[in-house]
Amino acid sequence: MSDLEAVQADLDSHMTDEDISDHEKAYLNELNNATVVSTKTQFGYAYVLIKSRYDNDIRKGIRLLEDLCQSGVDQRDFVYYVAVGYYRLCSYTLAIKYAERVLSMEPGNVQASQLLEIIKKKRKKDALLGAAVVGGGAMAVTSGVVLVGALVAAGISAFRSR
Numbered sequence: 435m436s437d438l439e440a441v442q443a444d445l446d447s448h449m450t451d452e453d454i455s456d457h458e459k460a461y462l463n464e465l466n467n468a469t470v471v472s473t474k475t476q477f478g479y480a481y482v483l484i485k486s487r488y489d490n491d492i493r494k495g496i497r498l499l500e501d502l503c504q505s506g507v508d509q510r511d512f513v514y515y516v517a518v519g520y521y522r523l524c525s526y527t528l529a530i531k532y533a534e535r536v537l538s539m540e541p542g543n544v545q546a547s548q549l550l551e552i553i554k555k556k557r558k559k560d561a562l563l564g565a566a567v568v569g570g571g572a573m574a575v576t577s578g579v580v581l582v583g584a585l586v587a588a589g590i591s592a593f594r595s596r
Contacts, residue, residue, distance in 0.1 A: 441548045445521060449485040457482045476502055477512065484519045492519050510539050517549060526557035 435443070461479040464471045476498055483495025496519040502512045517532035530553055536546035 437544070438548050438551065441545065442552055445518060445549075445552065447485065448487050449482045454482045454486055454491065473502060473505065480512075481515060484515050484522065489523060492522050495519055496523075510536055510543070513539070514546060514549070517546075517553070521549070521553050521556070524556075524560065526553055526560075529553045530557075 457475075457479040460475055461471060464475050480495040480498035480502070483491045483498065486492055486495070496516055499512045499516045499519065503509055503516070513532050514536050517529045517536065520526070520529035520532060530550065533546050533550040533553060536543055537550065540546070
């Protein structure tokens with residue numbers, strides 16, 4: 435498996451509901467019992483949310499990570515996983531923005547470069563797929579109009595033959 439395939443496999447993997455629940459409990463426990471949630475706990479919870487199957491969890495994970503980005507502590511990892519979150523939501527423009535932000539902080543970051551490459555390929559693939567769907571839909575509508583026209587013409591011709 436190439437490095438790019440390994441990154442893709444990681445992007446496509448999901449956390450279990452149990453993992454998410456465990457991290458949520460730890461996060462809520464700190465939130466309720468401490469003056470502030472530790473960076474480690476908030477990042478752990480955000481990470482499992484980003485890896486969730488559910489879009490709302492991913493959005494929540496992105497918000498938690500964006501809050502951490504404001505703290506100035508080890509921002510690179512936070513920004514990277516914001517990019518991953520937006521990729522998983524198919525918000526490719528935002529995913530590219532955050533992956534490029536990682537590269538501006540650390541130009542030689544191979545993981546961010548690979549993520550950026552994957553995002554751009556996925557965006558292109560989805561755009562081509564979307565164009566094919568729209569083109570296919572237009573063809574179906576055109577075929578339907580031609581068919582209706584042919585049926586009407588055949589009906590008029592049959593009516594005149596009587």
